[in-house]
Amino acid sequence: MNTRAAVLCAAAVVVAGTVTAVPAGATPAPAAAPATKLTWKKCATTDQPTLQCATLKVPLDHDARGGERITLALSRVPHTAKTYQGPLLVNPGGPGGRGLSLAGFVASALPKSVAAQYDVIGFDPRGVGRSTPALDCRPGHFTPARPDSLPATAALERANLRRARSFAAACGKKYARVLPHMDTISAVRDMDAIRAATGAPKLNYFGYSYGTYLGAVYAKLYPQRVRRLVLDSIVDPTGVWYDDNLTQDVAFNDRHRALMAWIARYDKTYRLGTDPVKVEARWYAMRAALARRPADGKVGAAELEDTFLPGGYYNGYWPHLAKAFAAYVRDRNADPLVQAYENFAAVDASGDNGYSVYTSVQCRDASWPGDWDAWRSDNWAAYRKAPFMTWNNAWYNAPCAFWPVRSRGPVNIMNDKLPPALLFQATNDAATPYEGGAMVHALLHGSSFVIEQGGGNHGITLSGNSCLDKHLASYLADGTVPRGTGAVDAVCRAQADPKPITSKVASRTAHGATLHGLLGFRG
Numbered sequence: 001m002n003t004r005a006a007v008l009c010a011a012a013v014v015v016a017g018t019v020t021a022v023p024a025g026a027t028p029a030p031a032a033a034p035a036t037k038l039t040w041k042k043c044a045t046t047d048q049p050t051l052q053c054a055t056l057k058v059p060l061d062h063d064a065r066g067g068e069r070i071t072l073a074l075s076r077v078p079h080t081a082k083t084y085q086g087p088l089l090v091n092p093g094g095p096g097g098r099g100l101s102l103a104g105f106v107a108s109a110l111p112k113s114v115a116a117q118y119d120v121i122g123f124d125p126r127g128v129g130r131s132t133p134a135l136d137c138r139p140g141h142f143t144p145a146r147p148d149s150l151p152a153t154a155a156l157e158r159a160n161l162r163r164a165r166s167f168a169a170a171c172g173k174k175y176a177r178v179l180p181h182m183d184t185i186s187a188v189r190d191m192d193a194i195r196a197a198t199g200a201p202k203l204n205y206f207g208y209s210y211g212t213y214l215g216a217v218y219a220k221l222y223p224q225r226v227r228r229l230v231l232d233s234i235v236d237p238t239g240v241w242y243d244d245n246l247t248q249d250v251a252f253n254d255r256h257r258a259l260m261a262w263i264a265r266y267d268k269t270y271r272l273g274t275d276p277v278k279v280e281a282r283w284y285a286m287r288a289a290l291a292r293r294p295a296d297g298k299v300g301a302a303e304l305e306d307t308f309l310p311g312g313y314y315n316g317y318w319p320h321l322a323k324a325f326a327a328y329v330r331d332r333n334a335d336p337l338v339q340a341y342e343n344f345a346a347v348d349a350s351g352d353n354g355y356s357v358y359t360s361v362q363c364r365d366a367s368w369p370g371d372w373d374a375w376r377s378d379n380w381a382a383y384r385k386a387p388f389m390t391w392n393n394a395w396y397n398a399p400c401a402f403w404p405v406r407s408r409g410p411v412n413i414m415n416d417k418l419p420p421a422l423l424f425q426a427t428n429d430a431a432t433p434y435e436g437g438a439m440v441h442a443l444l445h446g447s448s449f450v451i452e453q454g455g456g457n458h459g460i461t462l463s464g465n466s467c468l469d470k471h472l473a474s475y476l477a478d479g480t481v482p483r484g485t486g487a488v489d490a491v492c493r494a495q496a497d498p499k500p501i502t503s504k505v506a507s508r509t510a511h512g513a514t515l516h517g518l519l520g521f522r523g
Helices: 002-016 100-109 154-174 184-198 210-221 242-265 276-292 301-308 315-330 335-344 349-365 372-385 390-402 434-443 466-478 510-519
Strands: 052-059 069-077 087-091 119-124 203-208 226-232 422-426 448-453 490-493
Touching: 052 184, 069 100, 069 184, 087 100, 087 184, 087 210, 100 119, 100 510, 119 184, 154 349, 154 390, 184 203, 184 210, 184 349, 203 210, 210 226, 210 434, 226 466, 242 276, 242 315, 242 372, 242 390, 276 301, 276 315, 301 315, 301 335, 301 390, 315 335, 315 510, 349 390, 372 390, 422 434, 422 466, 434 448, 448 466, 466 490
Parallel strands: 087 119, 087 203, 203 226, 226 422, 422 448, 448 490
Antiparallel strands: 052 069, 069 119
């Protein structure tokens, strides 16, 4: 592991010199928005009796502050200790992830003595959830059953291309004035407006997934305003976003095969065979059958992929997915599969909103190939190595090939002006593969890199691993970070994989399932 990490970090230093520069207008750091005092009101829930809510108006275009303003929705669990360390802004990723509920979770999952020293603040980023306007480009875009994601025929490719073009066109028509301002840099400037509204001179930040890129870009634009920086499950900033998605495809395929091996290990429960290769073959046979005849008219091949994708994010879902797989193949009973689709993959209005923001930000953030021939060539090449999610992922991002707004270009996050940042990464993470964490560790001078050896989940702190959580708590308590002599600074062992659900063994609950429910998928 240390050898691999050393090679990756050495490569990161080389690549760092070729990363696209910060786009014009993003540096030097824009002046902070005029401070607006927040009015916090009680919005307590049974689980979060001290939760408060507020709204903050920010410019749609931060370079035209006299123009249109939009509204951000905020939540807060206020500090209770005499020692106050300032606001801790938290983000679940996405882009498009709702963040209001994350504040309460983080405040309750951290040690009480640590959480009590912070105002833990969640927010729905611009365009998301309770922030206004909330985007919904094409309601019902994911209504099942969709065309098979695998474009094995020209007709299937045309059908999927029509969906991608239609979505991009709908966004452009409905949100023409908003789309030029849906990007990571604009969201980062919103974050600094939140900081200013709290009255804090510096910000503490904790982000998962895409939230790691958001945090790294904030640190690039406002290094003097960063007090603590925690990044968990880290985006590779040198691949934003087209190359990162191709890298994901291979990692998700590996994670899917880990699920197949887990099912084979528990053959006494699932009776799908003891050979992972043959179990995987039965999964693809199920996919082919569903492509011909979707279960209950709604779970076709594309929806099957959607349903199993969450297993690549969190192994706590494996028992549920395995049960549905076995029932369909062994018992010819599609009901558990349909239920799994409803639980893990069905897209409601909230999901439509999340996808609208996802595409709006990713398509605006960075350049994407405008020639579909390049997409076709690259994704068929990836599919030959990683068939599980390659084409599903391609179509999910395909609106960017036809996006109506010009791309800005990614941000070079290289930074030597920060206090020590704390980075967490699982070695087998599929959504943000390990290489991204090693790259960011190399780019953020003085950062501390903690890995979960053998872990495959996405979002690993506050999810039940006490070793990781100890490092997180120490850092938030007094800024302490581990320091190693190699490419990584600390190694924590992964938690054991789950066991099948039986009458004696319940499904995994507590913080792991709660966190991954908040983080969602695709981000």
